Amino acid sequence: MTTHFRVIFTTCADVSEARSMAEQLVKMKLAACVNILPNIESVYMWQGDVSYATECKLIIKTKSEKMNEVFQTIKQLHSYDVPEIQVIDVATGNLAYFNWMDEVLN
Template sequence: MSEFCLVLCTCPDLESARNIARQSVEQGLAACVNIIPGLESVYQWRGELQTDSEVQLVSKTYKPKLDALYKLVVGLHPYDEPEWLIIEIADGSPTYLEWIKSCTK
């Protein structure tokens, strides 16, 4: 089992995405957060079909930081129920993975 993972989280706009990304990295909870604008999401919410423009965050982190990262995201996020999906990193460049670990200690 890997010590590293990616966390996916969508935001409603660049301002909230940048705030979450900056604080995640500044607090050592993620080594890097990619901000990908231009998503269109179609989903069900409270029994109604929704279509919204969103911004995708992809956070690279060390698993022991997940709980703290989750608390930060939920505390800053404007959504009632923010996306929080964890994808294990099966393998990667040893030096890159070590960089993630060193940034999140």
Template sequence: MTYKLILTTCPDLASAHLIAEGLVKLEIAACVNILPTIISIYKWQNNIEQSAESQLFIKTNESNWPKVESYIKTNHPYDVPELIELDISNGSPEYFSWMDNNLQQGE
């Protein structure tokens, strides 16, 4: 099984909670950590922007990545939400077992 860490940001804590709870309720994420306040500096429509955002750390597996991606694109308030998927190469077997017990299995 390949496990994934998916990163996305939200404009506020309320939208971060809605996305996190939806992902876990659907069992397409085993856990979502929310870092309540980060400062992001980025270029948008030819302007340098600075925004306070909430960072989500989404833990899932490879088979659920497309579902997580689709859920975020459908439910996110941004036109272009951050969607970065990272492979988890090592970790606690006990934690991975817990993830398996809390995730949809298969396609």
């Protein structure tokens, strides 16, 4: 069973930015739900150096047709020069949850 739902990941610098972005995505009906995982440790290369940061991970649940709007909203609201935006196709899951997502995102 292939669905038309997607999970989008991004990170934010802090909980305040994460909450603000999550709220905007939900209010704009671009996301049915956004989970915020605070205090994740990130290790990454930036401008030739290994960098360390404590960030928040956002897990954004949406429909495939709303992905471009989600991307644009993340880029507009984000404090990072190059925000993480990664997408996972949802292959299957709880039909009742998908029905709820359809209802919320219409």
